[in-house]
Amino acid sequence: MDQIELIAMSAKIALVVVFLLQVVPIMVWVERRGSAWMQNRTGPNRVGPLGLLISLCDALKFFTKEDRTPGHVNKFYYTLAPIVAVAPSFITFAVIPFASSINIDGHVIQFQIANLNVGLLYILSVTSISVYGIIMAGWSSNNKYAMFGSLRSTAQMISYELSMGLSIVGIVMVFSSIELGQIATAQGATLLQLGPIAIPKWGVFVQPLGFLIFLTASFAETNRLPFDLPEGESEIVAGYHLEYGSMRMALFFMAEYINMTVASAFIATLYFGGWQLLPGMTFILNHLGLEGMGFEWARVAFELASFSLKMVFFLWFFVWVRWTIPRFRYDQLMDLGWKVMLPLALVNLFVTGFMIYSGVI
Amino acid sequence: MLVKRDLKPLAHIYLIEIIKGLAITMKNMLFARNVTIQYPEERRNYSERFRGMHYIKATNGVENCTACMLCPTVCPAECIHIEAGERPDKEKYPVKFEIDVLRCCFCGMCEEACPKDAIKLSTIYEMSQSKRTVFSKDYLLEQRGHK
Numbered sequence: 001m002d003q004i005e006l007i008a009m010s011a012k013i014a015l016v017v018v019f020l021l022q023v024v025p026i027m028v029w030v031e032r033r034g035s036a037w038m039q040n041r042t043g044p045n046r047v048g049p050l051g052l053l054i055s056l057c058d059a060l061k062f063f064t065k066e067d068r069t070p071g072h073v074n075k076f077y078y079t080l081a082p083i084v085a086v087a088p089s090f091i092t093f094a095v096i097p098f099a100s101s102i103n104i105d106g107h108v109i110q111f112q113i114a115n116l117n118v119g120l121l122y123i124l125s126v127t128s129i130s131v132y133g134i135i136m137a138g139w140s141s142n143n144k145y146a147m148f149g150s151l152r153s154t155a156q157m158i159s160y161e162l163s164m165g166l167s168i169v170g171i172v173m174v175f176s177s178i179e180l181g182q183i184a185t186a187q188g189a190t191l192l193q194l195g196p197i198a199i200p201k202w203g204v205f206v207q208p209l210g211f212l213i214f215l216t217a218s219f220a221e222t223n224r225l226p227f228d229l230p231e232g233e234s235e236i237v238a239g240y241h242l243e244y245g246s247m248r249m250a251l252f253f254m255a256e257y258i259n260m261t262v263a264s265a266f267i268a269t270l271y272f273g274g275w276q277l278l279p280g281m282t283f284i285l286n287h288l289g290l291e292g293m294g295f296e297w298a299r300v301a302f303e304l305a306s307f308s309l310k311m312v313f314f315l316w317f318f319v320w321v322r323w324t325i326p327r328f329r330y331d332q333l334m335d336l337g338w339k340v341m342l343p344l345a346l347v348n349l350f351v352t353g354f355m356i357y358s359g360v361i
Numbered sequence: 362m363l364v365k366r367d368l369k370p371l372a373h374i375y376l377i378e379i380i381k382g383l384a385i386t387m388k389n390m391l392f393a394r395n396v397t398i399q400y401p402e403e404r405r406n407y408s409e410r411f412r413g414m415h416y417i418k419a420t421n422g423v424e425n426c427t428a429c430m431l432c433p434t435v436c437p438a439e440c441i442h443i444e445a446g447e448r449p450d451k452e453k454y455p456v457k458f459e460i461d462v463l464r465c466c467f468c469g470m471c472e473e474a475c476p477k478d479a480i481k482l483s484t485i486y487e488m489s490q491s492k493r494t495v496f497s498k499d500y501l502l503e504q505r506g507h508k
Contacts, residue, residue, distance in 0.1 A: 320383060325382060
């Protein structure tokens with residue numbers, strides 16, 4: 001690895017880590033302001049412009065609180081749990097391509113931290129580690145409500161990971177790759193040409209049912225409403241992080257929001273063309289009058305922008321859905337997971353297989 | 362308990378209902394007016410008859426009260442304590458006039474009973490104090506707010 005690649009790699013890692021850390025306070029603000037607007041309130045508007053610094057105050061509060069370990073917990077797992085919860089959320093983003101590659105002095109720099117050829121499997125396996133953090137937190141807290149929360153979380157994750165995995169199989173079949181970079185590249189092809197409008201071969205157009213299943217399952221995987229049973233404030237106090245305080249509690253909080261970010265990025269990559277330019281952006285890019293490296297950098301910037309826009313939309317969608325739908329009852333959740341989503345995912349698989357066999361896709 | 366609900370044909374799939382719900386929240390977010398007020402800057406306008414903190418009305422710097430004891434008599438919460446004294450130029454006057462605001466139920470019967478228009482209830486509703494303030498005669502004589 002020579003100098004340019006080293007610099008590029010450090011820059012990419014720094015970009016992703018800073019971005020993921022910054023997403024948390026901003027999403028907290030978006031969540032609070034968004035919910036306020038939806039409920040005809042104003043929300044936090046005192047600290048800083050539009051109340052943007054409220055998250056900073058929250059962080060400061062978390063830092064200055066006493067970090068107390070209750071006497072009745074299992075200390076080792078109690079301390080380990082927040083770390084196990086937050087670490088997978090960070091490392092998942094490593095395989096997500098946020099722009100296509102650029103050629104600098106003969107070095108092809110890919111905008112993806114790790115170009116794994118098993119990217120999809122990597123994401124699925126790493127996200128399933130984060131459930132261990134929740135189980136450890138609930139179990140080590142030695143508290144019945146915390147344990148209920150973590151048990152619910154386990155059941156929920158196992159039930160929904162099945163349909164999530166099956167819905168992804170559809171994507172793998174269509175694009176015949178489990179490398180995220182290749183999947184994103186393959187989505188640039190044209191699916192249908194309707195006069196001047198070309199419908200791209202985005203995952204959502206070839207796998208609409210798969211997309212719905214994946215979206216629902218990712219809500220369940222990130223423990224967001226309507227599937228936030230592990231927390232269930234009105235039923236089990238605060239769920240698995242009941243015995244936590246100060247920065248440890250904040251780590252669980254961060255894990256939730258970073259998981260959301262990763263899920264949004266994942267949805268954008270698999271179903272909305274990843275870094276493929278949004279409609280109209282290609283036209284603007286070609287009419288900027290740039291050439292050579294200038295054009296290349298502009299292209300990368302546009303790709304970054306369109307990837308971010310797709311991701312931001314889904315981040316917003318998470319918030320939007322949270323403040324629209326109430327929590328599912330536990331048996332309804334299981335019914336939906338096993339009796340509706342799993343059969344639908346299987347049907348989707350068969351239909352996709354048939355369509356590929358008959359050469360439609 | 363299991364309740365059989367008559368849902369519309371497609372309601373079991375949730376999807377259409379969820380999209381309707383999303384539309385409602387978005388409509389509220391974009392077009393609905395806020396129902397809250399920004400408290401320290403904006404105040405809610407209460408009616409002129411609002412019964413808030415008490416005050417004693419004064420004429421030419423002398424309180425109207427003649428310590429006739431009608432208000433402590435009528436007070437259902439027994440929160441008014443008056444000690445009457447005499448003054449050479451005028452009739453009786455209250456040496457001590459204290460209101461135990463914690464006991465007061467703001468019924469306004471003292472105001473109704475007062476023949477001299479002395480004890481009145483203002484529109485002030487912020488009565489929290491940072492120290493142990495006695496709602497004494499001096500305190501009540503100060504004009505805060507209006508009525």
